[in-house]
Amino acid sequence: xxxxxxxxxxxxxxVAALAGPAAAGTPGPGTPGPEPAVQSPEPxxxxxxRDPDVRVERGTSKGTGDLTPIAxxxxxxAPLGVDPACPAKLKIGMRSDAKEPRYADLSIEVDQPLTxxxxxxxxxxxxxxxxxxxxxxxxxxxxxxxxxxxxLKAGEKxxxxxxxxxxxxxxxxxxxLAFRRPVTASSQxxxxxxxxxxxxxxxxxxxxxxxxNGWNDATTSEWPDTIDVALGxxxxxxxxxxxxxxxxxxxxxxxxxxxxxxxVRVNGQWSTVAQVRGNTAGMVxxxxxxxxxxxxRISVLASNGANDYSRIMEIEAYP
Numbered sequence: 001x002x003x004x005x006x007x008x009x010x011x012x013x014x015v016a017a018l019a020g021p022a023a024a025g026t027p028g029p030g031t032p033g034p035e036p037a038v039q040s041p042e043p044x045x046x047x048x049x050r051d052p053d054v055r056v057e058r059g060t061s062k063g064t065g066d067l068t069p070i071a072x073x074x075x076x077x078a079p080l081g082v083d084p085a086c087p088a089k090l091k092i093g094m095r096s097d098a099k100e101p102r103y104a105d106l107s108i109e110v111d112q113p114l115t116x117x118x119x120x121x122x123x124x125x126x127x128x129x130x131x132x133x134x135x136x137x138x139x140x141x142x143x144x145x146x147x148x149x150x151x152l153k154a155g156e157k158x159x160x161x162x163x164x165x166x167x168x169x170x171x172x173x174x175x176x177l178a179f180r181r182p183v184t185a186s187s188q189x190x191x192x193x194x195x196x197x198x199x200x201x202x203x204x205x206x207x208x209x210x211x212x213n214g215w216n217d218a219t220t221s222e223w224p225d226t227i228d229v230a231l232g233x234x235x236x237x238x239x240x241x242x243x244x245x246x247x248x249x250x251x252x253x254x255x256x257x258x259x260x261x262x263x264v265r266v267n268g269q270w271s272t273v274a275q276v277r278g279n280t281a282g283m284v285x286x287x288x289x290x291x292x293x294x295x296x297r298i299s300v301l302a303s304n305g306a307n308d309y310s311r312i313m314e315i316e317a318y319p
Contacts, residue, residue, distance in 0.1 A: 054133045061128035062097040067104050067155030069094050070130065076150065076161055078114070078139045079168045079180050083197035086212070087117070088139065090161070093132030094154040096125040104131070104154065111148040113140050114163065134208075139165055169232065176202075177237060178229045178296065178317040186226045187218035189309070196227055204243040204283070204314035206250070214245065217300075217310040225300040225310040228265075229317065231293065237264070238290040239318040240274065242298060245311035246282025253280040257310055259301040262286045264293035272299075280304065290319070 072091030079088070094106045106121040117136035125131060137150065143165055150161040173179035178200050185196035194216035203213055217225040231237075244256035262274035274286035296317050300310040 055131075056123065056125075057130050057132070058126075059095060059128040059130050061099065063099050063127075064097045065099065066097045066157065067094055067102075068097065068157055069106055069152035069154040069159040070132070071152060071159055071161050074161065076137065076163045077171065078137055078163055078165050079171055080139055080143060080145065080165060081141065081168055081182075082139075082180055083183065083195065084138060085195035086197035086201050087136040088163075089134055089136045091132055092135045092152055093121070093130055094125075094152075095130040096127060098125075098127055101126045106131075107153045108135065109151040109153070110137060110163070111150075113143050114138065114148055114165075115140075116150070136212075137163065175318055176316045177231055177235050177319070178315055181232060182230045184228045184230070185215060185217065186224075189216040189218045192216070199227060199312050199315045200229060201314075204316075206245055206247045206282075206313055209245070209247070209250075214311060214313045219309075221308040223301050224261075226297055227300075227310075227312060227315070228295055228297045229315055230295045231317070234292050234294045235317075236290050236292050236319050237296070237317045238288060240286045240296060240298075241283065241314075241316040241318075242276075242286070242312065243283045243314040244279075245313065251280075252282045252304065254305040255307075255311060256280070256282065256304055257300050257302075257312060258304045261299040261301065262288070263297040263299055264291050265295040265297070266291065266293055270297060 070093050076088055076090050094104055096102060096104055102125060104123060104125045108116050108119050110116045115138045121131065121133055123131045145165050145167065148163040148165060150163055152159040168180050171180055179202055181200055183196045183200055188194060188196055192210040193212045194214060195212060196215045198213050199215050207213065215227060219225065240262045244252050246252040246256055256279065258279050259277050261272045263270045263272050273288040273291060276284055276286060298312065298315060302308065303310055
């Protein structure tokens, strides 16, 4: 008969193998079972892309034997006209309420012409455990506006998530005029997934670095690096917030941008409305006299640390 602790260890090993690098973990000292949450370490700056959001977490099994699909939202809003490198995204996964460990599959279906970044999510789940991942939903530019569907199926259960396809101008931007607007950068690092469009996706955190969240330019120690956000039509703005790389391992003081100008475009000409020098913080708010402009630009002049790239997580613009 297999020892209970050996069974728990094998369960964790199977989860790590099937869920990928983001599910790797080891039991802590004196812990009879697997750790309650297993996550990947922060990736190296410049490391190849990976999926940072696949994870396994311990929960409490209800003992029903059910496998339940889960989603991080009850409705997804997907805008038209955004860069294909930054599709709409949501959290999906499944929870096992079985009494024993089991292999589990989650199938994913989405109405055409929309496409999903994955069609299946599989793992070995101990009782009560949840497997989660990021799902990206791409909207081809010729997609008609309207309502579409996403279906998550696990075991005998199905979860439907409606998808509303809308124009960018119809999004609830919370007052942030840069949200989901077109972005152009002077360069983009090609060794990993650092799309410029991610600086307007609404996620200012440094989570997901090298996995699609955050821009890294391609020219080390060469300045300026520029990143522009087109506002669609002339807008009055008086404030720009910038979020740079800032984590425990890579704080802004050693990996974030240090010096930059905030510029606006008026009648086709760029002018500087704010300057930041000597920054070591993860977020900086720049206020200036209100101006009517159709685009904003961040012109980075220097970064902190020896490996001097421009690393920006989010740019926000407000009236």
